[in-house]
Amino acid sequence: MVGSRVAAVGKHPPSRRYLLVLSCISLLGSSSWPTSSGPPPRPPPPHHTSPSRRPSASGAAKDVKLAFAKGEPNATFADLPAPALEWEEMAKAPVARLDGAAIQIKNLLYVFAGYGTIDYVHSHVDVYNFTDNTWGGKFDMPKEMAHSHLGVATDGRYIYVISGQYGPQCRGPTSRSFVLDTESKKWDDLPHYLYAPATQLWRGRLHVMGGSKEDRHEPGTEHWSLAVKDGKALENEWRSEIQIPLGGPHRACVVANDKLLVIGGQEGDFMAKPGSPIFKCSRRNEVVYDNVYMLDDELKWKELTPMPKPDSHIEFAWVIVNNSIVIAGGTTEKHPLTKKMILVGELFRFNLDTLEWSVIGKMPYRVKTTLVGFWDGWLYFTSGQRDRGPDDPAPRNVLGTTWRTRLRLE
Template identity: 70%
Template sequence: MVRPSGKHTSARFLLICVSLLGIALIVDLFWASSSSSSSSSSRFSISSNWVPDPIDNSKAPPFINTDHNTLPTKEKAVHHQNATVEGRVLSATFADLPAPELKWEKMVSAPVPRLDGAAIQIKNLLYVFAGYGTIDYVHSHVDIYNFTDNTWGGRFDMPKEMAHSHLGMVTDGRYIYVVTGQYGPQCRGPTAHTFVLDTETKQWHDMPPLPVPRYAPATQLWRGRLHVMGGSKENRHTPALEHWSLAVKDGKTLEKEWRTEIPIPRGGPHRACIVVDGRLYVIGGQEGDFMAKPGSPIFKCSRRNEVVYSDVYMLDDEMKWKVLPSMPKPDSHIEFAWVVVNNSMVIVGGTTDKHPVTKKMVLNGEVFQFDLDKLKWSVIGKLPYRVKTTLVGFWDGWLYFTSGQRDKGPDDPAPRKVIGEMWRTRLKLNK
């Protein structure tokens, strides 16, 4: 056998190495192309599933600081609306909507700060009821603001059995009808008690209790009857659809029992309920809320998921619920944050979807107008800061708001401080 020479062996070895290197490069190119295609397909799929999902909201417990996450600055927030995080397009519903600047004037603050309180305006007086002072302390009195001389005064107590927050409340111009709500601090459940207040004599009287307790129900006077709708069930979290009514006149009940009415299309608390020109409107709100921690002796608040919505429903002569144009963004915690001016409903502040990154509650800082002639929503101004469960009045061309829970600052819409501040601005509506 003839053994090959050294020169031929080296050439053959070099040729084999080059061939193997070429094969490796080709395999690597095919793998990279396949990986890129797969990655692109995966991002598109996740993005498609993320964008249409704007109504999942988790509420931070009242007065609890959740500073472990921080929001981006305004510039970063704008960038995030069109950016991706881990391949997902972020929902932009948490962002402030463009709105005209309003000139706000700070007035004398309320005697105490309030969250989840209630307010009723009768002529030039704003009656401000109950509410949390802190998570462990609730108010059980009424303060009165006089729009004529811009002063607070006339404090008086509520009945001992009356709920302290999340009340349903409405007036006929003299008598204030008070329906159910949460009794006590933290996350205790609702009561079924109802009362009526004679604002001229400051006397309270009992009314028939609701068939079952309800938490933050929509409440209005309509066609001689006191209507109570929705809210949450006894656990504070489960949405209720029931709708009851009771005949009332001049502070007296004309029936001994509540009558069952057509259920509301979507249950839940923290919504505005308004009557204009013989039609009843229910606006915004949410499904779900905090519940008491199981076994907690103080009913300590335990976080739950919420769904904030922008739905608007109307009940008219046919006694059928009709769907109207939705709000410009989901909005909750607005049960006493509205006024009716020039056949328009004006809604102030509230809460919207949770932030898609930090998962914190996001407060609204806009003033919304719903023109009832055109059935059209518009954003007519900005508040001095974002705020929820604020209490609103209107007098002599001025829009007022007081109390509630404000944001952490211009660049952080999460809730922080409970306030008693009073602000006002001149209100000019576009028709």
């Protein structure tokens, strides 16, 4: 049985400089998305470099160019060997979405907001019923609610929606946060907080952490929490918690076996072009993480076995199945020569008994920001942005397609 994805929040920050900004979308590939290369890559700050196996950006580029000169492709951005899976196409979502959000409650997948195109964002919720393979029950979001890069969590009835990006292109964050009663379909306000952090509900508190700062590029490491119950905040202010070792957006945030985990993600992202009246997106360098961190009873972040490859844009692309975390797709390091974004087409499994990773299958295509659920032995995914084809892993079309495959984990 899948563990429901849940979100988190923290103490109200003392000033605006503590607002975390979830990164602007990584929108590369389609002619409707930005494709300019922007300024040349720069290495990440030393204190944000992963202690596991992450070289600096400049050092990695030199190593890769040497490898290419010798005819040796670099495995960080190449497809990994994976078993073939049999996928079945299901009912198509009412709209195509990129950087939307999703949360599963029993047999229903609630799908929020997202980009339709770089210039248009959705402001409603669609609901997918796993049992009868139908989409229905569309309802509007509050007008003040963000349209992408949301932090989302649930306790099984109430869905907490934290901050996010308001509007299309690379507009700025909103600090507005809401809670949805899925039985009455009524919305309520939560205290203001951060912009698009990793979010989870853990031990009665809504935790939020990481994300990007107000320029949408610089990573934030702040971590806050707020006591909540039955859709209500029990406190008026967020409580400061232990900082996350690596900041940045687009990571999975999971509660499993009473432990809080953050997985993958990235540092850096698109920013608004200075002086643009429409906040047009301008590309910046990103460094993608393979890091996995865990918070347990000791309340100290512990680094676990890294992912099989760096992976970002996976915040709603995971489920828990048979005491394992399964992650679908994402983005990895850019191609070192062409600098194009590279999508991920593998299914990764993190075994919570052994704390080890494996590659358990291939998806129908490479895809980022897909929305994943699990029901009655089937793994589902819908929406996101897919690759240009089997031989071109760069992003292209934004989709509303839904797929499923039988998933049995020993």
